Amino acid sequence: MTTVPDSPAHPYDALTPEIILEAVEMYGGRCTGGLLALNSYENRVYRVDTEDGPPSVAKFYRPGRWDEAAILEEHTFALQLAEHEIPAVAPLARPGSGTLSHHGGFRFAVFPWQPGRAPELNSRDDRALLGRYLGRLHRLGAAEPFRHRARLGIEEFGHRSVRYLKEHDMVPEELRASFFAIMEYLFPPIEAAFRAADDAAWIRLHGDCHLGNILWTGTGPHLVDFDDCLTGPAVQDLWMLLSGDREDMELQLADVLSGYTEFMEFNAAELRLMEPLRTLRMLRYMAWLAERWDDPAFPRNFPWFNTRRYWEEQVLALKQQAAALDELPLSWMA
DSSP states (O other), X not given: OOOOOSSOSSGGGGOOHHHXXXXXXXXXXXXXXXEEEOSOSSSEEEEEEESSSSOEEEEEOOTTTSOHHHHHHHHHHHHHHHHTTOOBOOOOOOTTSOSOEEETTEEXXXXXXXXXXXXXXXXXXXXXXXXXXXXXXXXXXXXXOOSSSOBOOHIIIIIHHXXXXXXXXXXXXXHHHHHHHTHHHHHHHHHXXXXXXXXXXXXXXXXXXXXXXXXXXXXXXXXXXXXXXXXXXXXXXXXXXXXXXXXXXXXXXXXXXXXXXXXXXXXGGGGGGHHHHHHHHHHHHHXXXXXXXXXXXXXXXXXXXXXXXXXXXXXXXXXXXXXXXXXXXXXXXX
């Protein structure tokens, strides 16, 4: 067996190639030794080549982030989607055990390798097809609640993020006053939008449904990485699919919802949440980088984060976002 190093500088320092390969072999079969780190920073995710079949994907959960009940809810949701032929990549069960395993001091899961390309969503048909799958996902998501996953809210994603940045002195001193003063303009319209959309249904969602978490094949989209699945309004899984100017986004939204509403009703009142949700995501992203700065992978892959230029850009972006919060929401006619 592999020896885990004593007192590593960071927990992931103990995740050696030997531990990764041994973990995958717990699911049966033999690894060839081929190992490729995939684009994941919150967790560690690897493509692992095997001798007798297609590659596997091993996901090693960040120590201390989720408790086991929350991870198992992620797995259960993905498995339910797959059982209903909604193209989600779900974890594999280890022979004689479940979908969540332990090895070398880490919790991990193994997934089938799903090839695919990044989607472009340039055609109306592709957007409608993705909308149909998301409508089916949300219909299943509304059937029962999460009990251990996060709930999308202003306190957790907004105020807590701002407090972390302030308490840990992440913003350069000369920009602190400008940066934190903007919050006085951001939170009142965000809170008003959430109150106005109070009748929106809060359901189980993918939670991080951007194009990087969709793989496109000859048969259409496959949804991956349910690590951020949570309870929230349906529009959270839709707004990140839209891009361009207002006219472009309204056309794209109409295409997505043309497929979506074949399976799930959509409350147009949720559209007023799009810019508030974008703002909360921006704040949460800054705080996430700050919270993970002790992980050597973060300074290496995000070297711009602790520079003056980065925070100057964030001040400007948040001022622009404050203006966007005052604009009318996108329109959509059912």
